[in-house]
Amino acid sequence: MLCPSRISLLLPVVALLASASSTLVAQVVINEIFYHAPDDLERLEYVELFNHGTEAVDLSGWKLTKGVQYTFPDPSIIPEGGFVVICKDADLFAQIYEGIAVSGEFAKALSNRSDKINLKNADGKTVDSVEYHDRSPWPVSPDGYSASLERLSPEGPGDAAANWAPSSLSDRKRQPAGTPGAVNSVYTEAPGPVITAMTVGASVIAPNHTLTVTAEVSEGTPDMTLLYRIASPGEESSETAVSMARQIDGRYEAKVPGQAANRIIRLRVKATSKSGASRIFPHPHEIRPALSVYVDGGFEPAKIPVVQFFNVGAQEHAEGEAYRTRHSERGGRGFGRPRFGPDRGGRQPFGQGVDRGRERPRGDFRRPRWGREEAPPKPIRPQGRSAFIYTDLESKRPRLFDFVNIVERKSGYKVRLHKDQPLHGMTTLNVLFERDEGTTINETLAYDLYRLAGNATPASGFFRVLIDGKVAGYHLWFEQLNGAFFRRHEIDDEGNLYKLIWMGNHRPSKYIPADQQPRRMDIVGRHEKKTHPHEGYGDLVSLIEALEDASGSDEPLAALIEQHFDVDQVVTYFAVNALLSHWDGFFNNYFLYHDVEGTGKWSLFPWDQDSTWSMRMGMPEDLSIMPLNFGAEGARPPEADAVEVDRGGRDGRRFRGFGGRRRGPGWWRDGGDISRPLLAHPAFFQRYRERLQTLLETAFNEHTFGPKIDALIETLGPEVRLRATTFDRDPDQAMDALRATVSRLREHLRLRSAFLHRELGE
Numbered sequence: 001m002l003c004p005s006r007i008s009l010l011l012p013v014v015a016l017l018a019s020a021s022s023t024l025v026a027q028v029v030i031n032e033i034f035y036h037a038p039d040d041l042e043r044l045e046y047v048e049l050f051n052h053g054t055e056a057v058d059l060s061g062w063k064l065t066k067g068v069q070y071t072f073p074d075p076s077i078i079p080e081g082g083f084v085v086i087c088k089d090a091d092l093f094a095q096i097y098e099g100i101a102v103s104g105e106f107a108k109a110l111s112n113r114s115d116k117i118n119l120k121n122a123d124g125k126t127v128d129s130v131e132y133h134d135r136s137p138w139p140v141s142p143d144g145y146s147a148s149l150e151r152l153s154p155e156g157p158g159d160a161a162a163n164w165a166p167s168s169l170s171d172r173k174r175q176p177a178g179t180p181g182a183v184n185s186v187y188t189e190a191p192g193p194v195i196t197a198m199t200v201g202a203s204v205i206a207p208n209h210t211l212t213v214t215a216e217v218s219e220g221t222p223d224m225t226l227l228y229r230i231a232s233p234g235e236e237s238s239e240t241a242v243s244m245a246r247q248i249d250g251r252y253e254a255k256v257p258g259q260a261a262n263r264i265i266r267l268r269v270k271a272t273s274k275s276g277a278s279r280i281f282p283h284p285h286e287i288r289p290a291l292s293v294y295v296d297g298g299f300e301p302a303k304i305p306v307v308q309f310f311n312v313g314a315q316e317h318a319e320g321e322a323y324r325t326r327h328s329e330r331g332g333r334g335f336g337r338p339r340f341g342p343d344r345g346g347r348q349p350f351g352q353g354v355d356r357g358r359e360r361p362r363g364d365f366r367r368p369r370w371g372r373e374e375a376p377p378k379p380i381r382p383q384g385r386s387a388f389i390y391t392d393l394e395s396k397r398p399r400l401f402d403f404v405n406i407v408e409r410k411s412g413y414k415v416r417l418h419k420d421q422p423l424h425g426m427t428t429l430n431v432l433f434e435r436d437e438g439t440t441i442n443e444t445l446a447y448d449l450y451r452l453a454g455n456a457t458p459a460s461g462f463f464r465v466l467i468d469g470k471v472a473g474y475h476l477w478f479e480q481l482n483g484a485f486f487r488r489h490e491i492d493d494e495g496n497l498y499k500l501i502w503m504g505n506h507r508p509s510k511y512i513p514a515d516q517q518p519r520r521m522d523i524v525g526r527h528e529k530k531t532h533p534h535e536g537y538g539d540l541v542s543l544i545e546a547l548e549d550a551s552g553s554d555e556p557l558a559a560l561i562e563q564h565f566d567v568d569q570v571v572t573y574f575a576v577n578a579l580l581s582h583w584d585g586f587f588n589n590y591f592l593y594h595d596v597e598g599t600g601k602w603s604l605f606p607w608d609q610d611s612t613w614s615m616r617m618g619m620p621e622d623l624s625i626m627p628l629n630f631g632a633e634g635a636r637p638p639e640a641d642a643v644e645v646d647r648g649g650r651d652g653r654r655f656r657g658f659g660g661r662r663r664g665p666g667w668w669r670d671g672g673d674i675s676r677p678l679l680a681h682p683a684f685f686q687r688y689r690e691r692l693q694t695l696l697e698t699a700f701n702e703h704t705f706g707p708k709i710d711a712l713i714e715t716l717g718p719e720v721r722l723r724a725t726t727f728d729r730d731p732d733q734a735m736d737a738l739r740a741t742v743s744r745l746r747e748h749l750r751l752r753s754a755f756l757h758r759e760l761g762e
Contacts, residue, residue, distance in 0.1 A: 027053030028078060029128045030119055030158055032167075032184060034148040035067075035110040036134070039174040040532050041511065043089035044096060045110050047117060048180055051078040052154035059084070061122030067115035070106035085180045092511060092534075093180075100181040112143065130158045140420055141166035141287050145382040148178030152191040162194045162218075166285040173380040173405070185285075192279030193271040194218040200267065204294045204398055208258035211293060215244060215252045215269045215281075223272045226254040227280075229290075231264040231387075233310065233468035234317030244269070262297030262469050264310065264387055264402060266290035287382050287418055292402035294389060297469060301393050303715045304474065307431070308398075308466040309406050309413065310387035316406075320467040323408060327433060327472050328727040380405050380416070388415050390423060399423075411435070412475060424459070425488045428480035431463060433473065438741045439610040440476045441712060445745065446609035447478060448708060450576050452699045455569060456489040457606060464719055471726045474719035481591050481605055482530075492598035496539055497530040499607070500672070502588035509533045520545070523673070527592070539594050543602065544673045551633065551677045558683055565678075566601040567687070573604040574679060575691040578630065579700045580612040581623040581752055586631030587672020604674065614748045616667075623667060624751035628689075628759045631671035632679035637664030693760055700753055702746070709745045713738065 031050035047068060051057055060074035070086050078084050085102045087093040088109060093102055110117075116131040134143035138161045141147035147166035156163035168185040170177040179185050197216040205211055213226055224244035230237040244252035256265055268290050272278040282289055299306045311317040384405035391398045401423070405416045412432030419427055434440045443460065450457040460478035464471070479485060486493040504525040508518055516536030518524045523541050543564060550557040561567060577585045589608040595601055610616060614623040629635045671679065678684050699705060716738060724734035 027051055027154075028057050028059070028119070029151065029154045030117055030130050031083070031151045031154060032148050032178065032180065033110070033117065033130065033132060034142070034176070034178050034180070035115065035132065036112040036142060036144045037176050038144050038146050039534075041092070041096075041176065041534055042109065042532060043092050043534070044087075044176060045089075046085055046087040046093060046102070046178075046180055047106070049078060049084045049086075049119070050151075050154055051080055051082050054080050056080055056082075062127075063118075063120045064106060065118045065120060067108065067110050067117045068106040069108050070104060073104070076103065083181050087180075091513065095511060096176050097178075097180055128158045130164075132164070133161075135420060137161040139164060139166040139283065139286060140418070141169060141285055141382060143419065145287050146170040146173060146175060146177045147285060147382070148180075150179065150184040150186045152184075152186055152188055155189075156191060163191065165283045169285055169287075169382045171379060171381065173382050186283075188277075190273075190275065190277035192277040193220055193222040193273050195269055195271050195279060195281040198267075198269050198281055198291060200291060200293055202293070203400060204296055207261040207295055209295075210258050211256040211265060213244075213254050213256065213267055213269070214247075215271075216250070217252075217271055220273060221246065222274070224252040224254075225270040225272070226256075227268040227270060228256055229266045230259060231266060231310075231312045232260075232262070234312070234314050236266075236312050259295045261295055262310075263295040264312075264400070265293040265295065266402070267293070288403045289383060290402075292387070292400055294387075294398055294400040296398060297389075299391060299398070299466060299469075300396050301391050302464065302718045303393075304462045304464055304719065305393055306391040306466065307463045307477075308387075308389040308469065309415075310389055311385075311406075311468055312387070313385045316386060317468055319408060321470075324467050324470060324472045380407060384416070388417065414480075419484070422484060425484060426459060426479045427484040428482055429477050430480060431465065431475045431477045433475045434610060436615070437737075438613075438615045438744065441716070441741060442613040442615045442745065443476050443478065443609040445708065446576075446580055446582070446612040447606065449580065449699060449705070450573070450606050452704075453572050453576050453695055455572050455576070455605070456485075456491065456603075458485065462716065462719070464722070471722060473723035473726070474716060481607070486593075491593075492595055495596045495598070496532055496535075496594040498527040498540055498592040498594075499530055500588050500590055500592070501526050501528050502672075508537065512536050530591075539596070540592070543594075547673065547677045551680070554682065557677060557681050561678060561681065561684055564600075564602055566595075566599065566603045567684070569603045570674075570678065571684070571687050571691050572695075573606065574631065574675065574688055575695055576606070578626070578628065578688075578692060579695060579752065579756070580609075581614055581626045581748070582609070582612045583623065583626060583630065583667040583669060584608075584611040584616070586675040587669065592674070611667075613745050615744075621751060622665060624748065624755050626667075628692075628756070629679060629685070631675035632685070633671065633676040634680060635671065637668045689760060692756060696753055696756060696760075700749070702749060702753075705749060706746065709742055709749065712742050712745075 028049055028051050030047060032048035034044065034046045037044035047064060056077050056079045059072040059076040059078055062072045064070040064086065085100065086104050086106050087102045088106060090102050090105050112134065114133045116129065118126050119128040121127050132138055132149055134140065139149060142149040146169050149164055150167045151158070152163050152165055165186040167178050194217060195215055196218050199214050201212045215224060226242045226244050227239050229239050242254045244254040246252055259265060268280055268282065270278055270280045282291065299308065309320060311320045384403050386404055386406045388401040388404050388406060389398050390401070401417050401421060404418065407414050411434055412430065415429040415431060417423060417427050432440065444462065447457050447460040458479040458481060460476070462474050463477050465475045466472065481497065483493040504522065506525050506528045508524050511534040516538060518537040518541060520541050523544055524537050527540055529537060546560055550560050585606065591605040591607055593603045593605060595603070625638050627635055627638060679688060717735060720734045720738050721731040724731040
């Protein structure tokens with residue numbers, strides 16, 4: 001066999017016509033598959049062929065079938081030891097893999113989950129075939145984690161998962177990797193013995209408990225070695241090698257001595273044949289390059305689950321401790337009215353939390369208004385260095401999620417789990433604690449109300465958070481809207497998801513094809529496309545322009561609303577916003593979803609609920625009179641408050657509203673692209689009023705929702721006391737503050753429901 005590292009990668013086809021051989025067809029194989037690019041680069045797909053023979057082969061008339069469709073033109077010559085790359089989109093491929101030639105574009109598109117590719121010669125005979133999957137025993141890293149699927153040995157079978165491995169991963173999760181037109185990063189002439197199974201006694205063990213590890217191989221009697229490291233907060237030991245003994249039943253076994261509590265044992269197995277060929281399981285390029293076992297730290301839940309952010313890296317460990325220190329400082333402020341001036345660190349309280357922008361005037365949205373340049377975010381690597389340990393209320397046993405990314409955000413963390421190992425169906429969690437603790441408590445109550453009203457809503461609740469074994473206090477958690485969210489709610493997950501960016505500073509992807517570049521940069525500026533970002537904004541621009549054109553015309557607008565919106569869902573979304581006095585949720589703080597492949601309708605999903613229940617920018621008696629038509633075209637501030645309101649903090653700044661007006665309460669803002677025309681339409685507004693009446697009777701009242709608010713005392717009381725004790729504060733004072741916040745929530749419920757009953761004429 002010719003080693004590919006000793007030849008040029010691409011040769012002129014014309015010069016090779018005379019030497020092409022039709023007898024070496026079995027020497028051309030499917031060598032690399034890029035079926036799921038990161039960051040939703042759907043069109044970035046390619047298939048690479050490799051000629052591992054000693055002569056050139058004429059591919060004229062050959063075909064790729066099943067998952068892709070491509071017929072090689074005449075002439076198509078692959079030189080000895082050469083590569084041919086066929087891709088889905090040559091322009092996009094050229095942007096990502098500069099200087100790598102492609103031979104053509106295939107039709108159809110590869111599935112991100114499982115697909116089959118056949119290579120047939122000119123006579124229709126199948127020369128090679130691969131049916132890949134995104135689950136074990138196939139590699140996981142090629143499933144959107146930057147890696148391609150690479151063949152280990154061209155002489156090995158194409159239909160065997162053991163002959164495929166992930167390519168080297170990129171430094172960033174969203175940067176495509178792979179080796180098109182070049183030697184595979186995992187290439188080997190002899191892949192080594194196939195390890196068919198590796199098992200450990202348990203995923204969680206008690207401290208000082210000896211761990212037994214077993215492994216099985218497909219054939220032969222290779223030398224088997226157990227490799228393991230011990231991870232503790234802030235460090236990881238060097239790797240220890242232990243010879244594995246062959247047992248009577250043919251399995252190999254070794255033991256790891258007992259370890260101290262709150263440790264992670266990371267295990268690998270190496271099999272070496274008599275000829276010296278070796279293989280390691282799991283593969284080093286996998287997103288989980290080791291099997292992991294947690295040595296129980298004994299952190300049992302109370303009224304809420306306990307989670308631990310386990311930082312193995314020294315830098316992450318130091319940053320975690322620094323976060324605990326900052327958390328203890330802001331935790332001392334207690335509950336109550338939010339502060340509107342800068343805090344002692346010079347930070348502005350509004351617009352500086354997670355997913356919140358700086359205050360700035362609305363301006364002209366028909367011109368792009370890009371935000372100021374900020375430091376780039378930390379790179380997210382496919383192989384995270386941290387672990388997330390979850391202990392639920394029922395089993396009281398911890399569950400380990402290792403090699404994940406836990407990224408600090410303003411006011412908390414974002415936890416990214418692996419798609420094949422979700423937590424209760426969720427893959428991304430936001431874990432937050434606001435400076436004003438009232439806005440930590442209110443969010444999960446807001447999500448509860450959307451859920452009670454019948455809308456698909458992110459799961460949410462509270463965690464007791466430990467950082468490297470130390471208490472950081474309770475935090476709010478809520479699920480990220482992503483594919484896992486839509487699958488959990490049985491909604492087609494192939495649609496277009498947009499997040500509202502009210503500042504208007506979103507930049508479109510540079511990979512959008514020229515013929516799909518957005519016409520309305522003002523619309524793009526305030527809508528971040530979260531799925532398929534490189535396929536353009538055509539559906540959103542068309543929707544908003546249609547609403548703009550139809551506004552003020554009752555019948556055309558009514559037809560448009562019925563055609564394009566899941567009306568009941570959208571009515572309910574706006575109605576719950578109104579119940580909660582969510583002044584910040586009519587042209588901000590929601591996701592807009594277009595179910596392209598399913599119903600074809602648009603829906604709205606809630607997000608960032610810290611300004612509900614009168615916990616920001618006002619007191620209950622202020623926001624309780626938020627007008628019934630708030631968010632509609634033509635809505636005006638309450639007459640009694642239609643004067644400039646001084647919300648100045650220590651620096652004397654004034655909050656003059658965010659809808660372009662200089663008069664009105666500080667929370668006033670105009671509606672958004674969706675709320676303005678829909679809530680101003682008589683028929684839609686009537687359905688909205690009817691939904692409000694129903695929800696006031698069934699959900700938003702003291703009989704139904706009052707007990708949920710009161711339950712916070714029992715649920716969070718132990719956490720408030722624990723936090724106060726941990727950070728040397730008076731637990732009784734902390735409990736008094738909790739009761740005051742609960743009282744304020746109830747007061748909003750009473751005042752707001754009474755106001756709405758009056759407005760609805762009941």
